[in-house]
Amino acid sequence: MTESTLETTGPSGLEEHSHGGTEVPPASRGHRFTSYDVEAFEVPGGREEDWRFTPMKRLHGLHDGSAAATGSLQVEVGGDSAARVETVGRDDQRLGTAGAPADRIAAQAWCSFTEATVVTVPKDTQPADAIVVTVHGPGRERTAYGHIQVRAEPLSESVVVLDYRGSGVIGENVELIAEDSARLSVITIHDFENDATQVSSEHVHLGKDAVFRHFAVSLGGDLVRVNTKVSYGDRGGDADMLGVYFSDKGQHLEHRLLMDHSQPNCRSNVTYKGALQGDSARSVWIGDVLIQAAAENTETFELNRNLVLTEGARADSVPNLEIETGEIVGAGHASAIGRFDDEQLFYLQARGIPYDQARRLVVRGFFGEILQKITVAEIRERLEAAIDEELAAAGT
Amino acid sequence: MATLEIKDLHAEVETEEGSKEILTGVNLTVSSGETHAFMGPNGSGKSTLAYALAGHPKYNVTSGSVLLDGEEVLEMSVDERARAGLFLAMQYPVEVPGVSMSNFLRSAATATRGEAPQIRHWVKEVKQAMGNLEIDESFSERSVNEGFSGGEKKRHEILQLDLLKPKFAVLDETDSGLDVDALRVVSDGINRYTEDGDKGVLLITHYTRILEHIKPDYVHVFVGGRVVESGGPELADELEKSGYVRFAGKKEAAAQS
Ligand SMILES: Nc1ncnc2c1ncn2[C@@H]1O[C@H](COP(=O)(O)OP(=O)(O)OP(=O)(O)O)[C@@H](O)[C@H]1O
Ligand SMILES: [Mg+2]
Numbered sequence: 001m002t003e004s005t006l007e008t009t010g011p012s013g014l015e016e017h018s019h020g021g022t023e024v025p026p027a028s029r030g031h032r033f034t035s036y037d038v039e040a041f042e043v044p045g046g047r048e049e050d051w052r053f054t055p056m057k058r059l060h061g062l063h064d065g066s067a068a069a070t071g072s073l074q075v076e077v078g079g080d081s082a083a084r085v086e087t088v089g090r091d092d093q094r095l096g097t098a099g100a101p102a103d104r105i106a107a108q109a110w111c112s113f114t115e116a117t118v119v120t121v122p123k124d125t126q127p128a129d130a131i132v133v134t135v136h137g138p139g140r141e142r143t144a145y146g147h148i149q150v151r152a153e154p155l156s157e158s159v160v161v162l163d164y165r166g167s168g169v170i171g172e173n174v175e176l177i178a179e180d181s182a183r184l185s186v187i188t189i190h191d192f193e194n195d196a197t198q199v200s201s202e203h204v205h206l207g208k209d210a211v212f213r214h215f216a217v218s219l220g221g222d223l224v225r226v227n228t229k230v231s232y233g234d235r236g237g238d239a240d241m242l243g244v245y246f247s248d249k250g251q252h253l254e255h256r257l258l259m260d261h262s263q264p265n266c267r268s269n270v271t272y273k274g275a276l277q278g279d280s281a282r283s284v285w286i287g288d289v290l291i292q293a294a295a296e297n298t299e300t301f302e303l304n305r306n307l308v309l310t311e312g313a314r315a316d317s318v319p320n321l322e323i324e325t326g327e328i329v330g331a332g333h334a335s336a337i338g339r340f341d342d343e344q345l346f347y348l349q350a351r352g353i354p355y356d357q358a359r360r361l362v363v364r365g366f367f368g369e370i371l372q373k374i375t376v377a378e379i380r381e382r383l384e385a386a387i388d389e390e391l392a393a394a395g396t
Numbered sequence: 397m398a399t400l401e402i403k404d405l406h407a408e409v410e411t412e413e414g415s416k417e418i419l420t421g422v423n424l425t426v427s428s429g430e431t432h433a434f435m436g437p438n439g440s441g442k443s444t445l446a447y448a449l450a451g452h453p454k455y456n457v458t459s460g461s462v463l464l465d466g467e468e469v470l471e472m473s474v475d476e477r478a479r480a481g482l483f484l485a486m487q488y489p490v491e492v493p494g495v496s497m498s499n500f501l502r503s504a505a506t507a508t509r510g511e512a513p514q515i516r517h518w519v520k521e522v523k524q525a526m527g528n529l530e531i532d533e534s535f536s537e538r539s540v541n542e543g544f545s546g547g548e549k550k551r552h553e554i555l556q557l558d559l560l561k562p563k564f565a566v567l568d569e570t571d572s573g574l575d576v577d578a579l580r581v582v583s584d585g586i587n588r589y590t591e592d593g594d595k596g597v598l599l600i601t602h603y604t605r606i607l608e609h610i611k612p613d614y615v616h617v618f619v620g621g622r623v624v625e626s627g628g629p630e631l632a633d634e635l636e637k638s639g640y641v642r643f644a645g646k647k648e649a650a651a652q653s
Contacts, residue, residue, distance in 0.1 A: 349478065350475075351478055351503075351556060353507045354507065361499070
């Protein structure tokens, strides 16, 4: 396991840390304990491998049972009408099939939600437009637990947007299921108000020859922690996991991925890019890839890059690859944290381009590779504008 | 007529062991219509001079002055210097991932010309300039310098020179790393830039072979962070034959005086 941190401290400059040698890595990060019972998990104290990067105080009790539900999520589904939208109770048999909670907050959310939204893309349909699920937080100083399931039936082809907004404290599970030969693209946008806390566990399950594309975008909120696990139910599953995040002053944005290759002939590609600016802006990226003994001919690659734009920000990046079979097509990972590149800025400015514009070009360029893969033009433009706005807000 | 006057320029760079003076008093005046060749051993500070003129943040100018038509360049930001008409073709051009060459060129032209060029006219202009430098059209959509070979980067520096038409250009070893054909193509590009006689060039090089294509009016020998001798083209021939040995002592003498 290689782990890298770039911390920019005060005006004295930048320090680069590399730890990893001193800590004993856990036996396996890929094989994880799961349970639907919250009491099966101990209350985390903050030193555990899974929690050591998370500021526990800012979880508002989601992790220790003290956060009682005092509000609810407001979920609206719009966009293409081809999807079937249902609000169901806890007892709906379809819920929980994509995966079981792997940490205490996910289990707490599972035990605490009262109703779930199930969005189904019917078999063999190809909705022309995106299906847009807008989720509003419960409001300031309120806590809500939620559950969402998106199910793409066999041979369907669709784009689903999960658009998170508003305030409050949220614990939830999200199931994203692509059944056999379905093509499902999900764009998740975490664009909360400044106060919001969200801890989300995403359970992705792929059927035979299913193609899954995920774009995760984190912009707003005080603390956003997203756990995404991809599991393969059969051969031929193909997952592309792309993410961008922009962490501002005081924000904590954490993305933890686990690609669990348990089937042969599957593929995964993870690319996350983040920018940080402002005092105490934090980002954490954990990329675990497990290739189990049965998963022959796996092809996987993961990459995380961070751009630290100002002093006082800190990025942590931990890629981790566990391989239990020798028969793989290819596996690799890379992670890099760079300071904002003065040389690039200098080059652009030396051609007459003013500082602000040069900075915008470099940051847009950094994210561009990912943003250009977002096929929904509206969303792509919204994100480009949001990034420009973040840059403008920082001033110079 | 424009002039670029460098007067007693001192500059240092921050190193682990503290700051280190690299430019030790550079004096030079370049007028439009002139080409000055600049030759000196490795590490003598030629690139440092080029960067200091362009305003690279790593180099600290401690004293001296650089006037472009009487205006103090040292008080300008990097982009202001470029807009005022100063251009630096870098020894090692920088890669800027995710920014396409076409977007970059257009942004640069808009900035230096003060208005966005007419799109139809611009497309033709770029096509023509790329054709002249034998650059394939496909480069327009590639990221700035990313994955370009050394020679391709140099051609693109001259492409920018051609399109931005600055008053003064500092060309830092634009000839190194070029094969014979590329050297001819790039030299032709530089000659096209100067053909109207209203541009000034400061050509940094280690080799006289580029001087067969580009005729310098003056040759300067740069040692120990300053100009130690100036002369005509014949000085370049002497350097080619005998190297810098004769000048090594001058640096000490100059430092003692
Ligand atoms: N950022 C830096 N940190 C430390 N030393 C530096 C830095 N930049 C330049 N120097 C030193 O300054 C001196 C001059 O370097 P410069 O690159 O200007 O030389 P040059 O004449 O262009 O050499 P070359 O012919 O090899 O290109 C060298 O000794 C170099 O090591
Ligand atoms: Mg040099």
